[in-house]
Amino acid sequence: MKYWMFTVTPQKEDAVEYGPEDILTQRVKDKFWGLGEKTPNRRALEPGDKIVFYLGNPHKSFAGTATLGSASFALSSAQQDELAHGTQLFRAPHGVRLEGPVIWEHPRRVEDLISSLDFIENKVFWYSHFQGGVRQLGERDFQTICNGVIPATRPDGIVLPAMKAEEAEFALEAHLEEFIDKNWSAIQFDGRKLKRYATEEQNGRQFPAGLWNIDFLCVDEKTRSLVVVELKRGKTSDATVGQILRYMSWVKENVAEKDQEVEGIIVAREVDDALRYAVKNQQIEVLVYKVNFSLSKPTQSRELSSHADA
Secondary structure: OOEEEEEEOOEEEOOEEEOHHHHHHHHHHHOEEEEOOOOOOHHHOOOOOEEEEEEOOOOOEEEEEEEEOOOOEEOOHHHHHHHHOOOOOOOOOEEEEEEEEEEEEEEEEHHHOHHHOOOOOOOOOHHHHOOOEEEEEOHHHHHHHHHOOOOOOOOOOOOOOOOOOHHHOOOOHHHHHHHHHHOHHHOOEOOEOEEEOOOOOOOOEEEEEOOEEEEEEEEEOOOOOEEEEEEOOOOOHHHHHHHHHHHHHHHHHHOOOOOOOEEEEEEEOOOOHHHHHHOOOOOEEEEEOOOOOOOOOOHHHHHHHHHHHO
């Protein structure tokens, strides 16, 4: 059994606005959830899996649960018409059946739970994990959300360790991800122009890959190769390379088209021998970023000082 988060965001069609709660209410009434052709993790959904629903703006809350009553299936034209309710918004080429859906009387605010949810890797810009679609959760995260409380220890009794200094070398790195996201069109990846891989619900950032999150999933505009871009985030070189290779394999199996290549880019503050040897003979490139920071007196302060000396 697996655990999933189904995210609902505000939508607009023909000047009619649909809040996340409107969409969730209709889907729960239908006991059905629509999915797109490229919805991440669609093919991994299985009967008996557990679901938690998340409502985007303005709620930013977990709102209920359900059990999957089917795997993802293709809808016939008649089924699409029936479940579309006269709108394009609810029309979907694929979907799953829901069993025992429940909408909670008291939703769980995500901001109360962020610190204890493992799937949210970027605790500063956490909202990038809630773009829409389907994201896999660990059992611990699912139980934390359902219980609505923050556990002091893991279920196995192991207290979560404090962050090591090297892991915090870029608390700033959360901001690096945000900077790259906001300035994507101006960034050249060593001369390569990469386009974000977009689906019906995702823009390529924190792309859900099973239980994991890819920092950025992209397409090389020239070669059409899929490119996994990962920030090193203070991890060891071996851990970073192992992670990106895992992501690349997942993308090759679940996203890539026939004969489409998958490559990797690691964005790091510096390159040591361990990282250099680890990526050797792999389809992985390492790019180094630089942060420039300096302090100086304001111009006005210097002018006031010179007047005072006169």
